[in-house]
Amino acid sequence: MSEPVQRQRTIGVLGGMGPAATVDFLAKIIAATPAVRDQDHVPVIVRNVPQIPDRSEAILAGGDGPFRPMLEGLKVLEQAGAEVLAIPCNTAHHWHARLSRVCERPILHIAEAAAAKLAGRRGAPVGLMATRGTLASGLYQARLGALVLPDEEAQAAIDAAIAAVKAGRPGRAEAESAARRLLAGGARSLLLACTELPLAMAGGSLGGYCVDATLALAEACVAASRARPDPVPV
Amino acid sequence: MSEPVQRQRTIGVLGGMGPAATVDFLAKIIAATPAVRDQDHVPVIVRNVPQIPDRSEAILAGGDGPFRPMLEGLKVLEQAGAEVLAIPCNTAHHWHARLSRVCERPILHIAEAAAAKLAGRRGAPVGLMATRGTLASGLYQARLGALVLPDEEAQAAIDAAIAAVKAGRPGRAEAESAARRLLAGGARSLLLACTELPLAMAGGSLGGYCVDATLALAEACVAASRARPDPVPV
Structure with missing residues (x-):
């Protein structure tokens, strides 16, 4: 007998910055989730697009190159059903406020x-x-x-x-x-x-x-996915 | 000086069956990719939806429960830009032929x-x-x-x-x-x-x-992402 599956919010992850770090982040989401079977886990959509320009170089040069591709990635995640967004790249949070203003869903802040x-x-x-x-x-x-x-x-x-x-x-x-x-x-x-x-x-x-x-953001994702009645961005 | 980034096909991964196995699969894609910087890596979109019903139970009971949610997940990946699809769950491949008939993009076969x-x-x-x-x-x-x-x-x-x-x-x-x-x-x-x-x-x-x-499928994904001129499903 399977127990009913609790409704959980879908987390949208803008990844690829870098790719191995995104995998580490996903593993930390899983480890932070109390689960005994597949169906207990947090639903996650990941857009792992490593072609986003280097964030640190852009900040130091006063450039804005990463903003548009990051926004496009987040929009894809929203269209694919993401309800709460997360970006496992600290440097990318330089653009967090601007991205948040143009995204419909909340972006957790690392x-x-x-x-x-x-x-x-x-x-x-x-x-x-x-x-x-x-x-x-x-x-x-x-x-x-x-x-x-x-x-x-x-x-x-x-x-x-x-x-x-x-x-x-x-x-x-x-x-x-x-x-x-x-x-x-x-x-x-x-x-x-x-x-x-x-x-x-x-x-x-x-x-x-x-x-x-990374772990702090992963735990915030699990909390936001399971929060009642509304997502609680940290 | 950064070298130009080679165009690579986006891999769509229907994951969550189970979640830890999907993370292992993503790590194997990264390990199988010759890369020295983020931008060299394979672009991947993952829909990690662990709420898909148990595949083994369905096959043994003659049920079809997993087909529809898997198809919906693959369609989301296609709409999000996936060009080649992969499912890191062996049992799910029971439905591979039927899913392939209704998906536009090729599904690699584990x-x-x-x-x-x-x-x-x-x-x-x-x-x-x-x-x-x-x-x-x-x-x-x-x-x-x-x-x-x-x-x-x-x-x-x-x-x-x-x-x-x-x-x-x-x-x-x-x-x-x-x-x-x-x-x-x-x-x-x-x-x-x-x-x-x-x-x-x-x-x-x-x-x-x-x-x-899992590693065989990961290597097939890297090959399909980088293949010229067209994706070569294994």
Whole structure:
């Protein structure tokens, strides 16, 4: 005997930034869902379009190239039945407000979700690990208290770790090198605010310090899918 | 300087059967793609709708419940821009011919892809690990030479392994128990013909015997996305 399937909202995921990070995000949605059979899981539509121009390059150059293809992807998701939208790319949230104004469905915000996870640690300095574009956009600086920002050497190591994961390599040595510099600089925890970084840090020895923005967004998706009576964007 | 991005066909994936298996499939598409940056990856649209009724139960009961929701999912993928379709669920291929007749885009066939991978081993008996529905549908018996089919004890262990993965547990002990019975029964290799089984067998000691139908379909997707001038369904 099968129990009736509870109605759940369909999550639309604009993915491909990068592709491996999107898979990690989908796995985290599944892991965050209490389920014993296929039918208990959150319905998800993913548009994994890795051809969206580099977000960090665009921000640093004052360009707007990613906006239009991201909007087109979100519109496809809405037309395909997505009820709540999510973008597993921190840097892309530079365009969150503008995208939200022209989308019909709510777009969950990865930095809001991560900040909610960190709320209990207010006061203890957080080391921010992100792309140069995310740092320039101020996404996290606006939402968090005491931050330890990477110096040039740490940022270069973060860039190298992200590039490694996008090319299918581990990137752990580079990510851990940056993480240790942030901890030495006074950080008490590390915010992984680029969706490649949880992959780079996986299986390493610094997991206990890490707060994972990808996981925060995945948990927000599960909550929004199952919320009653209306979706509750974080 | 970025190199120009090669045009690649968009793969539409009807997922959610089960959700973890779909994530495994997407990861295998990425791993099978030669890429050094996001923009090199295959564009993928995934409709992960785990609410599709159980395929194996339907086949064994002579029911047709999964056909309509699968067709609706494929139509959504076509409308969203998918150019080649794939279904990472072996049992669902019971409906492949009927779905193909009413879809505009080609649907790659997981058993054709797996059979192509096994072509070099013709003659050596293959142990078939699949759902009862896949066995009843004859999908693989029609395409492969010498097969070793599971007895009731091995099949019960396969069923338990699949159910374990769908519920978020490993299922390795059950899967390996079935695998060892097939090897003792004369199989020289093991065809993992249910998309939960590569997850159940992961990290075990029998990997060297395994041929992974999920991986075969993922490789077929990458080939179809990059094929010139027209998609080449396997």
